[in-house]
Amino acid sequence: MASISSISGSKIRVGILGASGYTGAELVRMLLRHPNVAITALTAERQAGKPMAEVFPHLGGYGLPDLVKIDDLKWDGVDFVFCALPHGTTQEVVSGLPSGLKVVDLSADFRLTDPVEYATWYGHEHRAVDLQKEVAYGLTEFNRQGVRKARVVANPGCYPTCSLLPLLPLLMDGLIEPGGIIIDAKSGVSGAGRDAKQANLFAEVSEGFNAYGVGHHRHMPEIEQELRLAAGRPVTVSFTPHLVPMNRGMMATIYVRMADGITADDLRATLAKRYADEPFVGVTPAGVVPATRHVRASNHCLMGVVADRTPRGAIIVSVIDNLVKGASGQAIQNMNVMLGLDETTGINQAPLFP
Numbered sequence: 001m002a003s004i005s006s007i008s009g010s011k012i013r014v015g016i017l018g019a020s021g022y023t024g025a026e027l028v029r030m031l032l033r034h035p036n037v038a039i040t041a042l043t044a045e046r047q048a049g050k051p052m053a054e055v056f057p058h059l060g061g062y063g064l065p066d067l068v069k070i071d072d073l074k075w076d077g078v079d080f081v082f083c084a085l086p087h088g089t090t091q092e093v094v095s096g097l098p099s100g101l102k103v104v105d106l107s108a109d110f111r112l113t114d115p116v117e118y119a120t121w122y123g124h125e126h127r128a129v130d131l132q133k134e135v136a137y138g139l140t141e142f143n144r145q146g147v148r149k150a151r152v153v154a155n156p157g158c159y160p161t162c163s164l165l166p167l168l169p170l171l172m173d174g175l176i177e178p179g180g181i182i183i184d185a186k187s188g189v190s191g192a193g194r195d196a197k198q199a200n201l202f203a204e205v206s207e208g209f210n211a212y213g214v215g216h217h218r219h220m221p222e223i224e225q226e227l228r229l230a231a232g233r234p235v236t237v238s239f240t241p242h243l244v245p246m247n248r249g250m251m252a253t254i255y256v257r258m259a260d261g262i263t264a265d266d267l268r269a270t271l272a273k274r275y276a277d278e279p280f281v282g283v284t285p286a287g288v289v290p291a292t293r294h295v296r297a298s299n300h301c302l303m304g305v306v307a308d309r310t311p312r313g314a315i316i317v318s319v320i321d322n323l324v325k326g327a328s329g330q331a332i333q334n335m336n337v338m339l340g341l342d343e344t345t346g347i348n349q350a351p352l353f354p
């Protein structure tokens with residue numbers, strides 16, 4: 001049998017932990033068209049031992065390695081790791097990896113910089129406090145330098161990505177007030193992962209939709225952590241996620257109060273200027289708000305701004321694909337930055353419409 005390095009030539013040999021899950025499969029789908037990458041290892045837990053095509057028939061015929069348990073993985077055949085495991089399992093796994101490996105972690109385990117805050121929201125002590133200090137938060141458009149230098153990158157959550165991209169530039173420029181921000185967000189069901197859960201059964205999800213985590217969702221501290229850095233002072237948000245009957249897609253409808261003398265046109269102009277050179281972030285023209293199908297299966301975030309009738313009120317609508325810019329696409333964007341590749345390599349496909 002040929003060795004891994006001779007199969008992959010000079011390509012970067014990538015391992016995906018959690019490849020039997022939704023974000024793992026999305027990483028595989030996207031990396032198969034990445035010209036600098038060879039997928040050399042895929043792991044699973046309950047599905048270990050199976051060929052990828054048995055778990056995901058749409059990924060058959062690409063010569064992918066079979067799924068193995070993490071403990072059975074041959075690390076000498078891997079240069080770069082994507083970790084797509086449930087939060088709570090990842091701190092121990094990542095801190096046990098060979099020290100030369102670069103990692104993008106898609107879970108929430110390394111996103112909160114304060115281990116005390118982590119313990120408060122995730123219900124257990126942080127298990128890799130020393131490693132946490134060297135992790136970069138990977139909202140790529142706002143931390144390229146940190147991501148470039150980091151060995152471990154914490155990929156942001158899907159709701160934080162969708163909310164932070166419009167809010168950060170406006171807070172940084174003092175165009176909106178840091179108090180009273182309301183984020184009313186909706187996610188497709190793939191956001192909850194592939195694990196069987198009663199709440200995600202067709203009969204529970206279809207023909208209706210529901211709010212969840214009301215008043216206490218764990219993405220709140222992550223959003224506030226990054227908004228605090230942008231505003232230079234504490235920021236609290238009201239954040240309510242909803243589960244809607246679609247497979248993929250996410251929308252955040254955000255209510256903000258503008259600073260004195262600022263108009264919705266000013267907000268739109270500021271966002272358009274901030275993102276003019278960004279390949280993955282766009283702003284819709286006045287009078288147009290984006291829909292989830294405008295970014296489906298792409299690494300794009302699209303946002304629109306409208307004046308509200310309330311005094312100094314504005315409404316921002318931001319959309320992403322939770323599995324792409326909200327997870328696997330942004331993870332590959334971060335890998336590209338960490339490896340000094342063109343940031344758009346392998347992930348610059350247009351959205352799938354309709």
Ligand SMILES: NC(=O)C1=CN([C@@H]2O[C@H](COP(=O)(O)OP(=O)(O)OC[C@H]3O[C@@H](n4cnc5c(N)ncnc54)[C@H](OP(=O)(O)O)[C@@H]3O)[C@@H](O)[C@H]2O)C=CC1
Pocket residue numbers: 017018019020021022023024043044045046047048070084085086087089106107108156157158190191192193194195322323326327
């Ligand atoms: N889905 C989304 O839209 C987003 C997800 N994320 C985060 O990305 C991570 C992966 O999410 P997602 O792909 O949706 O999750 P899934 O539930 O679909 O997949 C989880 C994966 O982890 C494996 N796994 C589960 N438990 C263990 C364990 N104890 N040890 C080793 N492997 C294990 C599963 O293997 P098996 O099935 O074989 O047991 C599976 O491959 C999560 O942390 C999630 O919060 C982040 C942003 C968006």
Ligand SMILES: CC(=O)N[C@@H](CCC(=O)OP(=O)(O)O)C(=O)O
Pocket residue numbers: 087106107108156157158159187188189190191192193241243
């Ligand atoms: C629809 C749905 O259930 N979505 C998930 C968010 C997915 C995600 O980004 O979660 P992590 O922070 O674990 O990465 C949730 O609300 O928990």
